Amino acid sequence: MAVYTEVTDEALRAFLADYALGELLAFRGIAEGVENSNYALKTAAGDFILTLYEKRVDPRELPWFLALMEHLAARGIGCPLPVKATDGLALRSLAGRPAAICTFLPGLWPRRVRPEHCAPLGGALARLHLAGADFAEMRPNGLGPEAWGPLLERCRPGGDAVQPGLVAELDAALAGILAAWPATDTLPLGQIHADLFPDNVFFLDGADGRPCVSGLIDFYFACTDLLAYDIAVCLNAWCFEADGSYNVTRAHALLAAYQRLRPLSAAERAALPVLCRGAAMRFLLTRLYDWTATPAGALVTRKDPLEYLRKLRFFARAEGPASLGL
Numbered sequence: 001m002a003v004y005t006e007v008t009d010e011a012l013r014a015f016l017a018d019y020a021l022g023e024l025l026a027f028r029g030i031a032e033g034v035e036n037s038n039y040a041l042k043t044a045a046g047d048f049i050l051t052l053y054e055k056r057v058d059p060r061e062l063p064w065f066l067a068l069m070e071h072l073a074a075r076g077i078g079c080p081l082p083v084k085a086t087d088g089l090a091l092r093s094l095a096g097r098p099a100a101i102c103t104f105l106p107g108l109w110p111r112r113v114r115p116e117h118c119a120p121l122g123g124a125l126a127r128l129h130l131a132g133a134d135f136a137e138m139r140p141n142g143l144g145p146e147a148w149g150p151l152l153e154r155c156r157p158g159g160d161a162v163q164p165g166l167v168a169e170l171d172a173a174l175a176g177i178l179a180a181w182p183a184t185d186t187l188p189l190g191q192i193h194a195d196l197f198p199d200n201v202f203f204l205d206g207a208d209g210r211p212c213v214s215g216l217i218d219f220y221f222a223c224t225d226l227l228a229y230d231i232a233v234c235l236n237a238w239c240f241e242a243d244g245s246y247n248v249t250r251a252h253a254l255l256a257a258y259q260r261l262r263p264l265s266a267a268e269r270a271a272l273p274v275l276c277r278g279a280a281m282r283f284l285l286t287r288l289y290d291w292t293a294t295p296a297g298a299l300v301t302r303k304d305p306l307e308y309l310r311k312l313r314f315f316a317r318a319e320g321p322a323s324l325g326l
């Protein structure tokens with residue numbers, strides 16, 4: 001469910017009067033997604049996505065996200081390009097929400113990840129990191145290591161109801177992760193996506209029938225952080241089977257393709273296991289928070305936190321970078 005704010009035909013037509021996009025031909029809400037309200041829009045000028053930013057996005061941060069997408073799109077990254085209205089501004093207001101129209105990206109996200117998706121994913125991630133290198137404005141990661149302790153505190157009252165002993169296990173795991181976390185001046189920093197899950201990567205079949213990345217979406221967790229942390233997010237999100245086992249073939253394909261464009265430093269390679277534990281912790285905690293703190297009937301799609309407990313345990317047991325596919 002991801003249409004939290006309804007938009008009437010009249011409100012949309014009035015909103016579109018500020019754009020040079022021609023006549024409105026079709027308009028429908030998109031059920032997928034978690035954070036914001038998304039609508040597919042067809043006008044005489046083509047296909048677009050209209051996003052109304054809901055309460056979990058800080059409106060003061062929206063100009064940074066839109067500027068990053070504009071920067072990346074200008075450097076050939078397939079990502080939504082914010083469309084400016086006739087006054088030159090992309091960020092506007094609709095139905096009481098901040099809103100923007102972006103270009104529509106072709107392709108489909110993979111419902112079942114195969115190893116053939118992981119090489120193009122690794123290449124796309126490296127290209128994203130390289131293209132972001134000259135985007136100077138920083139945005140700290142609001143869901144980075146400093147946020148995990150406070151988030152765990154907020155999960156403490158309800159955590160053990162999800163699984164007995166969970167809070168104590170997370171206390172210990174978090175202490176270990178924070179003690180081993182690399183300082184930000186020891187590894188390359190840059191603009192990262194920070195949520196590059198399969199539902200945020202679109203593919204089309206290439207001429208040889210193999211999947212090619214056609215676009216990356218949902219930059220609303222993007223931030224300035226360790227580049228290798230973005231890889232750790234992807235290893236978490238793309239490289240586990242439904243039965244919880246780690247698929248080293250997928251991981252190797254992802255890492256090798258990434259390194260063909262941006263080879264990892266020795267320090268990044270050594271840090272990868274703890275970065276993977278940290279990424280597992282981040283998604284475990286946000287899912288656990290949503291699971292325990294969301295009132296019944298709230299319009300948030302809850303995802304299973306325990307999936308990430310299993311991943312966290314796997315990475316805690318992993319014996320060095322080679323066991324992760326490096």
Ligand SMILES: Nc1ncnc2c1ncn2[C@@H]1O[C@H](COP(=O)(O)OP(=O)(O)O)[C@@H](O)[C@H]1O
Binds near residue numbers: 217
């Ligand atoms: N630029 C785009 N091009 C095509 N489809 C898009 C685009 N942006 C969003 N979508 C569609 O909207 C859905 C939800 O978008 P997403 O950004 O993941 O939402 P949320 O921020 O709410 O999680 C996607 O799965 C996709 O179907």
Ligand SMILES: N[C@@H](CCOP(=O)(O)O)C(=O)O
Binds near residue numbers: 033035197199200283
């Ligand atoms: N990828 C996160 C949830 C964020 O949802 P998105 O639709 O904005 O990618 C998770 O799986 O926990």
